[in-house]
Amino acid sequence: MSVRRLAPDQVQPTSFAFTAANENWADQQIAKYPEGRQASAVIPLLWKAQEQHDGWVPRAAIETIARKLAMAPMRVMEIATFYTMFNLQPVGEHFIQLCGTTPCALRGAEALKKVCEDVIGPQSTVTADGKLSWLEVECLGACCNAPMAQVNFDYYEDLTPENFRALLDDLRHGRPTKPGPQVERSGSEPLGGGETLKDPALYDGTVIGAGDWQARITEQRKAAAEAAAAKAAAEAAAKAEAEAAAAAQKAGPTDVKAAPAPEAATPARPQPSDAQQPSSRAQDTPSAASDAIKDTPAKAAPPKRAAKPKSEE
Numbered sequence: 004m005s006v007r008r009l010a011p012d013q014v015q016p017t018s019f020a021f022t023a024a025n026e027n028w029a030d031q032q033i034a035k036y037p038e039g040r041q042a043s044a045v046i047p048l049l050w051k052a053q054e055q056h057d058g059w060v061p062r063a064a065i066e067t068i069a070r071k072l073a074m075a076p077m078r079v080m081e082i083a084t085f086y087t088m089f090n091l092q093p094v095g096e097h098f099i100q101l102c103g104t105t106p107c108a109l110r111g112a113e114a115l116k117k118v119c120e121d122v123i124g125p126q127s128t129v130t131a132d133g134k135l136s137w138l139e140v141e142c143l144g145a146c147c148n149a150p151m152a153q154v155n156f157d158y159y160e161d162l163t164p165e166n167f168r169a170l171l172d173d174l175r176h177g178r179p180t181k182p183g184p185q186v187e188r189s190g191s192e193p194l195g196g197g198e199t200l201k202d203p204a205l206y207d208g209t210v211i212g213a214g215d216w217q218a219r220i221t222e223q224r225k226a227a228a229e230a231a232a233a234k235a236a237a238e239a240a241a242k243a244e245a246e247a248a249a250a251a252q253k254a255g256p257t258d259v260k261a262a263p264a265p266e267a268a269t270p271a272r273p274q275p276s277d278a279q280q281p282s283s284r285a286q287d288t289p290s291a292a293s294d295a296i297k298d299t300p301a302k303a304a305p306p307k308r309a310a311k312p313k314s315e316e
């Protein structure tokens with residue numbers, strides 16, 4: 004981690020002012036925050052000042068921003084010196100931020116530092132032609148393709164002393180460069196190409212679930228469609244039946260009279276099978292019972308007892 008100090012006085016401009024367009028942009032950023040919270044816009048304004056001032060933040064810009072946001076200049080200075088995204092020294096047209104954190108260090112970042120020192124010079128110095136400057140920074144989040152460097156807004160990965168030296172030469176002479184991995188790999192895939200998930204069947208769905216899942220899904224959809232059709236037909240039939248019944252009821256009772264009564268509605272009364280046998284009619288009504296008693300022959304009555312002779316008494 005480099006020491007974060009303002010550039011020496013001899014390179015500091017005497018004043019700084021936003022351009023009209025940037026002033027307008029700054030006002031829009033400030034307006035995003037509630038009254039009394041304008042200081043929240045300090046980072047966007049520092050970023051815009053750096054962009055306007057050839058990639059670094061001079062002391063005059065810090066003071067201008069402090070006045071605009073009604074902040075103490077020291078508060079703005081604290082922010083500018085804390086975040087490494089703000090350059091406090093002049094930078095080259097191509098500003099190289101070389102990652103020196105552990106994964107990149109283990110993959111050869113030390114050798115890349117020597118290339119920078121050899122081609123550009125010490126950190127935070129600009130080449131005489133103004134084209135290049137460099138700085139060692141902490142992890143830039145591309146460790147999987149270590150070692151790497153950021154040049155302005157692009158990442159260059161899988162660097163070696165040879166391809167890095169060639170890259171610096173291309174940048175210096177304005178030749179086109181290819182950001183990203185500098186070896187034959189796409190994105191962050193393993194060197195030499197992917198080793199897993201290579202089976203095409205993984206991507207056409209044929210290995211999902213057991214058996215022929217596509218046929219199974221087709222069958223399930225067909226069964227669901229048939230069930231829905233059967234349900235709709237049953238509901239239509241029930242509705243038609245209900246409408247017919249309602250229409251019949253509306254037509255009046257005469258129509259009901261005209262209809263012959265079904266025989267089954269009046270079951271036949273049971274008849275006695277034998278005159279000698281007690282009729283079941285006797286059990287139905289009192290009158291029928293008395294008729295049955297009358298019909299019973301007299302012999303059924305017990306014989307009268309003869310009067311006893313007086314002598315026996």
Ligand code: FES
Pocket residue numbers: 102103104105106107108141142143144145146149150151
């Ligand atoms: S360690 Fe270098 S990018 Fe993470």
